[in-house]
Amino acid sequence: MTSTDPRDDARPVAAGDADATRASRRPLLPRTRRAIWVRRFVQLGVGVFLYGIAIAMMVRAGVGVAPWDVLTQGLARTTGLAFGLLTIIVGAIVLALWIPIKQKPGIGTVVNIVFVGLSAEVGFALIPVLDTASLGSLWIRIPLFAAGLVVLAIATGLYVGARLGPGPRDGLMTGLVARTGWPVWIVRTGIEVVVVAVGWLLGGNVGIGTIAFAVLIGPLIGIFLPRMRVPEPEGGAAVASADPRLASAASSAAELATEAAVEQAAAGTARPSTNPA
Numbered sequence: 001m002t003s004t005d006p007r008d009d010a011r012p013v014a015a016g017d018a019d020a021t022r023a024s025r026r027p028l029l030p031r032t033r034r035a036i037w038v039r040r041f042v043q044l045g046v047g048v049f050l051y052g053i054a055i056a057m058m059v060r061a062g063v064g065v066a067p068w069d070v071l072t073q074g075l076a077r078t079t080g081l082a083f084g085l086l087t088i089i090v091g092a093i094v095l096a097l098w099i100p101i102k103q104k105p106g107i108g109t110v111v112n113i114v115f116v117g118l119s120a121e122v123g124f125a126l127i128p129v130l131d132t133a134s135l136g137s138l139w140i141r142i143p144l145f146a147a148g149l150v151v152l153a154i155a156t157g158l159y160v161g162a163r164l165g166p167g168p169r170d171g172l173m174t175g176l177v178a179r180t181g182w183p184v185w186i187v188r189t190g191i192e193v194v195v196v197a198v199g200w201l202l203g204g205n206v207g208i209g210t211i212a213f214a215v216l217i218g219p220l221i222g223i224f225l226p227r228m229r230v231p232e233p234e235g236g237a238a239v240a241s242a243d244p245r246l247a248s249a250a251s252s253a254a255e256l257a258t259e260a261a262v263e264q265a266a267a268g269t270a271r272p273s274t275n276p277a
Contacts, residue, residue, distance in 0.1 A: 040162045040230050044108050047158030049119045050151055051112075052084070056123025057148030059083065061141040062132030064207025067192040067199070067214075068169055074202025083124065087117035094168040101175035106165015113168055145209050149216060157224030 058065050065073060072090060076083045091113035095105060130144075131137045159167070166174065176187045200206045 036230060040164055043158045043162040043228065043230060044111055044164050045115075047155045047160075047162065048108075048111055048115045049122075050155035051159060052087075052116045052119025052121075053123040053126075054148045054152035054155055055087075055116070055120045056127055057151065058145050058209060058213075059120075059205075060124070060127045060130055061145035061148065061209065062130060062205065062207075063138075063141055063145050064209030064211070065205055065213070066217075067196045067210065070199030070204035070206055070210065071195045071202070072199070072204070074199040074204035077203040082121060084117035084119075084121035087120055088113060091116070091168045094172050097172055098168070098175060101172075101179050103171050103175040105168075105171065108159065108162060108164030109166060109168060109171060111164075112159070116167075145212075149213060150220065153217060153220035154224050154228075156221050157228035160221075161225055161228035161230055163230055 055066075055069055059069065059073065064070075068090070072083055072086050075081070075086045075090070079086070081089075095109065095113060098105065127144075130141055132141070165171075173184070173187055173191060176182070176191075177184055180187065196204075196206060196210070
């Protein structure tokens with residue numbers, strides 16, 4: 001007969017049973033958090049590396065580059081310094097401009113500044129210089145630019161989706177938006193018109209690729225970013241969903257601003273910085 005005396009529940013429990021009981025009661029949340037943090041850092045590293053490779057692809061294509069890369073190209077031709085090194089220098093200068101607008105960098109901001117330039121140099125070493133003076137080479141250069149544009153959109157989805165801090169250029173844009181209250185597209189356009197003008201005067205390559213970049217990068221990022229954003233662990237407020245803004249509800253203010261600028265472009269309400277680095 002089965003005992004119904006509650007005191008029977010106080011009988012000694014075998015060591016193995018006790019271990020199993022403790023294991024079953026141990027919360028899985030710390031493990032989940034660790035897995036998510038690992039994913040965030042992996043995404044950040046892969047995204048930043050691919051971002052530099054994508055820049056190299058579009059530069060080698062020779063049909064025009066993104067606004068900030070026009071500036072970097074112009075500086076490279078004027079100073080003789082390597083494109084990758086100048087990418088790092090410009091990123092550091094832009095980061096310094098965060099001080100008066102009281103923006104705070106994240107880990108991703110620092111990684112972006114240092115490693116996008118380095119990975120761009122890797123891309124230049126892997127991709128040969130093409131004859132940009134020959135129309136016959138367009139059948140290679142246009143697909144190369146298109147592939148670079150798609151790779152950059154994927155890289156941006158990985159990098160921004162990691163939620164470890166905005167790049168220096170986007171941080172400048174979103175910081176100015178927060179300080180001035182102006183729409184994203186006005187601030188973005190103002191910054192990049194100046195950047196393109198200075199870069200072009202210095203010898204940077206402005207072409208049809210520059211226009212294609214400005215028109216297509218927002219929609220492309222809108223495709224990849226919602227699919228690559230790292231969700232919050234169980235108990236967090238943000239979960240990946242069909243609405244990108246709900247998915248980033250628990251991000252920091254800087255991350256929210258960066259993602260909102262990108263996602264507004266995908267929704268057609270505003271255009272993002274056309275160089276998410």
